[in-house]
Amino acid sequence: MVMENTTQRIDAFLQANLDDYIAETAQLCAQPSVSAKGEGIEECADLVAKLLEQRGFCVQKFATPGNPVIVAHAEGQSERTLLFYNHYDVQPPEPLELWTSLPFEPTVRDGALYARGAADDKGEFIARLAAVDAVRAAHNGTLPCGVTFVVDGEEEIGSPNIAQFVQEHLNLLKCQGAIWEAGGIDPDGHPMLLLGVRGILYIELSVKTMKRDEHSGKAHILPNAAWRLLRALDSLKGPDERVRIPGFYDQVKPPSEIDIELLDALPDYEQFIRTKLGVREFVRGRTGKDLNRAVFEPTCNIDSITAGYQGEGPKTVIPAKATAKLDFRLVPNQDPDDVFAKVRAHLDDQGFTDVRVTRLGGAMWPAKTSSDDPLVKLTACTGEQVYSQPSLISPMIGPSSPIYAFAYPLGGIPVVTAGVGYFDNCGHAPNEHVRIKDFHNGARHIARILDGFAVLSHETE
């Protein structure tokens, strides 16, 4: 699809200018932007805007109830637009003493750039800018398709405002496909392509049975909040790991045959996980590739339980209050609002009207791109060209992200990943880094997608 001479010109451009892009990444990483602490946010947003303006993008900085969102658009030769989702905020750098070089003093050593945000997500963002530059250079200064960047300022704190923002700017964000953040390669160098994430509902259950804790010598008459909470939790999920809430599975769309083929084509991680985590038995006794398939099952996970005396040693007390935090990971086509209503109705039905249920954090919906979407094929195919390895395609992964906030409101666009990460780049941890070869290959991959996305549009329209 991609003209051979165009590809050669893209690669030549990126090879010639690689050092400049690493320097640009270092410049962006030197600007702290810790959303959890509100540190350097405005400055970093302005720097991102400047980097985009320098490339002729039409840039807008939008205020939200939280941190600003940067949206930048450049027209292309085709009517079609490819959207990139990135974020300029980073995780807190602590503990500082574990960093070899300081987190906001970017340093190149051993073929990698070390800094907070080097990979997640500033390096990835700059690699995409490099790809834009390279594609323009290969096309005499034009872009074969339109390009829109959405650069979030709150990804590391759960993007609480992005869904609303998208809803309010549907025309501005109109596109025919999106490349999400956080792609990369697996330990064996295979490019990894993620097509779906699960949704999430996070709730707190709390029970209060008395005004205060009481002496456990009265346990024959006074109601224990811990036991009460346990009964409520027990009503939510059975020992067979099946969620007992009526209707919970009603909307579940099972994986397609292709999804299962893709899952079965992924490596068998059983021994790796057993060794790394010391797991004796997996959920439902699963082994081997069944562990991969299980991602299409929704979960009901206890994140915490707190009841009674939390100190050392014995204390004889009847807890008056008990709380548990739970998250449900939801698969297509479950809806967190619907699940929340069903949890409440179920507890009421079971007589647990005294169990309070509150939502914590923002809900997220599942999102999944069909594996036969042309963008998936383009991304997989160009990945194989760049990395000389077959692409690994995960139709669904366990965690959640706000892909749903874009995919559905923007008309069911395909959303895929392609990036600069590798398994050991210390994202969210001390000594975060991006390997220069991964940055380089990541930019080459994105440029090929950009180039192909335009051609793709002609093929499919």
Add this chain to the structure above:
Amino acid sequence: MVMENTTQRIDAFLQANLDDYIAETAQLCAQPSVSAKGEGIEECADLVAKLLEQRGFCVQKFATPGNPVIVAHAEGQSERTLLFYNHYDVQPPEPLELWTSLPFEPTVRDGALYARGAADDKGEFIARLAAVDAVRAAHNGTLPCGVTFVVDGEEEIGSPNIAQFVQEHLNLLKCQGAIWEAGGIDPDGHPMLLLGVRGILYIELSVKTMKRDEHSGKAHILPNAAWRLLRALDSLKGPDERVRIPGFYDQVKPPSEIDIELLDALPDYEQFIRTKLGVREFVRGRTGKDLNRAVFEPTCNIDSITAGYQGEGPKTVIPAKATAKLDFRLVPNQDPDDVFAKVRAHLDDQGFTDVRVTRLGGAMWPAKTSSDDPLVKLTACTGEQVYSQPSLISPMIGPSSPIYAFAYPLGGIPVVTAGVGYFDNCGHAPNEHVRIKDFHNGARHIARILDGFAVLSHETE
């Protein structure tokens, strides 16, 4: 039973010398003796020994692995001996700012002596010395029965060494009955007589499913320690509050008809507890006098559960470790060692071999004196004489205390309570006090028991 002129002489003596005994109580309370902190222990033990020596008791101070035990004996006219169990240690006085007068600067105001230990248990101990003095005065310097005092130094920290001590000194402690500490009157002025306490087994359950907590996006495959612990807890007790451990109830001796009559004669506390504690529903839906009867059922109480993230807000994590602390309150004739073995066997049978069970704190056995024992009748009858109110007899109360450590090794002796407490004396709390009228009546009651115990011996032998 008690000769009228003897009783009159006892009362006259106590009336005449009341101020001196309050002063003696103040002297003892001025000596701190906080076992939880090891503060003033030796000094207080020596002061107790001196108070007993001054009265011609043969006093021995025994070292234990913890604090000293004082044992004092005085011969009487009869072969029979009555044993008094008291303790010289006190609860920590904190928070100090809530005391009107300082805890170790005893102060008389509004008809009461305020000090840490004024009621629990120094005032009670001195009231018993006063009773000894009064009985001697009424009997021309002799005691009608032998008297042995055991004054513990670790009652407020669970008497970890008293059972072993008794086992090693069976001859020294030989007696035909005992008056336990912590008696008194109820809110309506009825003397209260406690005949039994439950035993206790305290355990910790812990489960570890992985080396470390993991992201909850993997909950479809990774084992959650909180859910695992819940399943184990669920196997121990059903929603019907029935303990599911095989054989748990095998040794349970049901209350006798007399026990039930006594329980039914106690006040109905339902409304009082509902209001005070805000309880909507009692265990097993009990109401009214059924609440009293329930004390003869053993319990399985969750004292605490801890699993996962304990901070504010949401965190998406699969807990790798979960722990719960439980106490079982045991009724006659359950045995904490036996119950412990059954818990372990049951968990193994149910497949919970991965759930670790450890014992915390010292176990205690249940103990109960038969309500038709002559000492019970004597204590009830003399209580009615002193307080002009019928005695309330509790055949069993919910908490535990080391009565078993004396009652069984010393040959199944009867153990009852009679003392100086009332419901609002702030034991264990700031502004602990003993009302002087309660001190006075408590001494009068004990003196009558002492006097009657000797006569009782002639009647029953």
